[in-house]
Amino acid sequence: xxxxxxxxxxxxxxxxxxxxxxxxxxxxxxxxxxxxxxxxxxxxxxxxxxxxxxxxxxxxxxxxxxxxxxxxxxxxxxxxxxxxxxxxxxxxxxxxxxxxxxxxxxxxxxxxxxxxxxxxxxxxxxxxxxxxxxxxxxxxxxxxxxxxxxxxxxxxxxxxxxxxxxxxxxxxxxxxxxxxxxxxxxxxxxxxxxxxxxxxxxxxxxxxxxxxxxxxxxxxxxxxxxxxxxxxxxxxxxxxxxxxxxxxxxxxxxxxxxxxxxxxxxxxxxxxxxxxxxxxxxxxxxxxxxxxxxxxxxxxxxxxxxxxxxxxxxxxxxxxxxxxxxxxxxxxxxxxxxxxxxxx
Amino acid sequence: xxxxxxxxxxxxxxxxxxxxxxxxxxxxxxxxxxxxxxxxxxxxxxxxxxxxxxxxxxxxxxxxxxxxxxxxxxxxxxxxxxxxxxxxxxxxxxxxxxxxxxxxxxxxxxxxxxxxxxxxxxxxxxxxxxxxxxxxxxxxxxxxxxxxxxxxxxxxxxxxxxxxxxxxxxxxxxxxxxxxxxxxxxxxxxxxxxxxxxxxxxxxxxxxxxxxxxxxxxxxxxxxxxxxxxxxxxxxxxxxxxxxxxxxxxxxxxxxxxxxxxxxxxxxxxxxxxxxxxxxxxxxxxxxxxxxxxxxxxxxxxxxxxxxxxxxxxxxxxxxxxxxxxxxxxxxxxxxxxxxxxxxxxxxxxxxxxxxxxxxxxxxxxxxxxxxxxxxxxxxxxxxxxxxxxxxxxxxxxxxxxxxxxxxxxxxxxxxxxxxxxxxxxxxxxxxxxxxxxxxxxxxxxxxxxxxxxxxxxxxxxxxxxxxxxxxxxxxxxxxxxxxxxxxxxxx
Numbered sequence: 001x002x003x004x005x006x007x008x009x010x011x012x013x014x015x016x017x018x019x020x021x022x023x024x025x026x027x028x029x030x031x032x033x034x035x036x037x038x039x040x041x042x043x044x045x046x047x048x049x050x051x052x053x054x055x056x057x058x059x060x061x062x063x064x065x066x067x068x069x070x071x072x073x074x075x076x077x078x079x080x081x082x083x084x085x086x087x088x089x090x091x092x093x094x095x096x097x098x099x100x101x102x103x104x105x106x107x108x109x110x111x112x113x114x115x116x117x118x119x120x121x122x123x124x125x126x127x128x129x130x131x132x133x134x135x136x137x138x139x140x141x142x143x144x145x146x147x148x149x150x151x152x153x154x155x156x157x158x159x160x161x162x163x164x165x166x167x168x169x170x171x172x173x174x175x176x177x178x179x180x181x182x183x184x185x186x187x188x189x190x191x192x193x194x195x196x197x198x199x200x201x202x203x204x205x206x207x208x209x210x211x212x213x214x215x216x217x218x219x220x221x222x223x224x225x226x227x228x229x230x231x232x233x234x235x236x237x238x239x240x241x242x243x244x245x246x247x248x249x250x251x252x253x254x255x256x257x258x259x260x261x262x263x264x265x266x267x268x269x270x271x272x273x274x275x276x277x278x279x280x281x282x283x284x285x286x287x288x289x290x291x292x293x294x295x296x297x298x299x300x301x302x303x304x305x306x307x308x309x310x311x312x313x314x315x316x317x318x319x320x321x322x323x324x325x326x327x328x329x330x331x332x333x334x335x336x337x338x339x340x341x342x343x344x
Numbered sequence: 345x346x347x348x349x350x351x352x353x354x355x356x357x358x359x360x361x362x363x364x365x366x367x368x369x370x371x372x373x374x375x376x377x378x379x380x381x382x383x384x385x386x387x388x389x390x391x392x393x394x395x396x397x398x399x400x401x402x403x404x405x406x407x408x409x410x411x412x413x414x415x416x417x418x419x420x421x422x423x424x425x426x427x428x429x430x431x432x433x434x435x436x437x438x439x440x441x442x443x444x445x446x447x448x449x450x451x452x453x454x455x456x457x458x459x460x461x462x463x464x465x466x467x468x469x470x471x472x473x474x475x476x477x478x479x480x481x482x483x484x485x486x487x488x489x490x491x492x493x494x495x496x497x498x499x500x501x502x503x504x505x506x507x508x509x510x511x512x513x514x515x516x517x518x519x520x521x522x523x524x525x526x527x528x529x530x531x532x533x534x535x536x537x538x539x540x541x542x543x544x545x546x547x548x549x550x551x552x553x554x555x556x557x558x559x560x561x562x563x564x565x566x567x568x569x570x571x572x573x574x575x576x577x578x579x580x581x582x583x584x585x586x587x588x589x590x591x592x593x594x595x596x597x598x599x600x601x602x603x604x605x606x607x608x609x610x611x612x613x614x615x616x617x618x619x620x621x622x623x624x625x626x627x628x629x630x631x632x633x634x635x636x637x638x639x640x641x642x643x644x645x646x647x648x649x650x651x652x653x654x655x656x657x658x659x660x661x662x663x664x665x666x667x668x669x670x671x672x673x674x675x676x677x678x679x680x681x682x683x684x685x686x687x688x689x690x691x692x693x694x695x696x697x698x699x700x701x702x703x704x705x706x707x708x709x710x711x712x713x714x715x716x717x718x719x720x721x722x723x724x725x726x727x728x729x730x731x732x733x734x735x736x737x738x739x740x741x742x743x744x745x746x747x748x749x750x751x752x753x754x755x756x757x758x759x760x761x762x763x764x765x766x767x768x769x770x771x772x773x774x775x776x777x778x779x780x781x782x783x784x785x786x787x788x789x790x791x792x793x794x795x796x797x798x799x800x801x802x803x804x805x806x807x808x809x810x811x812x813x814x815x816x817x818x819x820x821x822x823x824x825x826x827x828x829x830x831x832x833x834x835x836x
Contacts, residue, residue: 169531
């Protein structure tokens, strides 16, 4: 091949590449998604609440993006692997999103969770939208405790959690700290919320926490009674349940309760990898904002007795900035409260 | 009550519902035949199709297919030493050797009939238990679960084979493997070496595929013979029929194993794998010919196969009475029930007793349909064992890789399968029994968890509870069963 021919070939290739890139850049996000395959990863097994939410979103997004949307379950390590996967994903170009588990992302970063320390910065992720959030309700068996006063008077109040520094463990430890329950202890190691509820009904535990939706039928049957809700306002579904603030929050512990409630605002949240192009992030945020108003989507959500509490990606991004602004000393204090202070 | 029972029966026998039940049963069987796909996957994929169905029809579609996944899962365990689901793992210990002897038809006949009969017994147990559902679930707290797991782990001695020492070493390796991962109590990663994959522990499917299926592929490749080792094959139809009769010849074992499956299935937090291994060990312990186990004993197939289908009836007990799933499959089913307007929980039996009976009839009918379908297909499937290894071995290898990946859709599970495969090969070469490793793996972590929870919630004297004391007594009987039965033989 002659030298001139080689140069010409290189030039043609360069021009073609530039044209292709320019074409790609000019492509609107709407056109980009059409006919593509989008993956929603979820950090739990098929069938649970998170998986169901992911499938509901997939069904609606398919219609709105005119793309194929599939759900991929990555349940390993209680959602940590799925979160790590989205954080380290590069080059997906907006074709991969993740449904994050409640307070897990900031919690992992704030507590230097085993295996994840120094890997994380939640502020680098592209937060798209919050779908829902459930305040934690604490419950007991009426045979053990009927209200907070009885809990406070008791010799010991044993509360079941999945693990130290898990979502349930964090909610429980911070509630104990806020309410000054020096007689309260956490027992870690229960496989999940259902097993904890059964242990309370059996009388093995004094109490446990869960969302109101998951506990409602046990309140109706009289197997469980509500003790308090970790929220600033009373629940619309049951205004009889006192909030932690109604019961008197210790002034010195208030900052951790406020921190937790701030973190709780993030709820079940859709998030994209850090390198997702800005125009596609914007488009996905707008599409999700439309989706949460779509009647079909809302009807399907209601079938599961779920409800939508939408929060925009921009607001989520602000919340994460705020909650992650804690010092190393505060981190140590938090780890002590979550891992040591109330653990039996 | 009778009215609700008749209403449930007429609902299930409605031609449209029945047709859907047959269709779902067949789909469930296909899921069982593909390694790595489980009853949970069946439910997750079928749930969207039940949107808009009436509650009875949706429940039938979901329950019928889910109930028979294990029925078909035993077939691949027998034919190619690759269990369709983790709950079919013990079936391969005796099912595959029987297939190698040219009796694949008989092995399938035993497995499928035991599954069907076990499923029917599970349904009957559920009906009989309806008045006592709450009492049964309330009886098992952490101390009782701990002693149930201890009872299970003592069966390592039973499945150890000729050398008790080798069996114990194998069991200990299983326990160590079960401890890999994130420890909930201390919030620390154990034996993970910084790997996020190991944080969630090694799954049961890579362990089973690596220990049993991979060494088998290597053996097939090295000998160059078919699975039946070029032995003449028995007349398939009569061989299958012989297998069916075997189950009824051992009716007492079928009934006992089904009871074990239903009882353990009713206890949330223990898991299907525990039930089937205890049923296998029980079959060996009570057999008149325990020396045949591992070499094609039909009781070794009857035990686990009866248990793995009857446990579904048991798993419905806590699901219906408390809304607390007795198995991972039931957890998925709970979500599906909500969509169609059913909310299993404390008030379910009062409000929907007819649906509850319809579930029982679905379990019973789906198991019968599933078993019949498999029995009719067995004559064709059994021919797999005479395919030359040069064609079959690569196919099995592909199935192993697919099964390992589909389990959690994680390619690292494929690597784990091959690493465990090396251990499995070593165990074959040095004659270490593999079942104790699985038993140790399944129960190791559960023993640790429930011991911790028992001490923390009930104190050091947690064993002083009536049911705990009964389980301790049963464990002691189990440990000395061989000596007691031998003593009786000499006395006679």
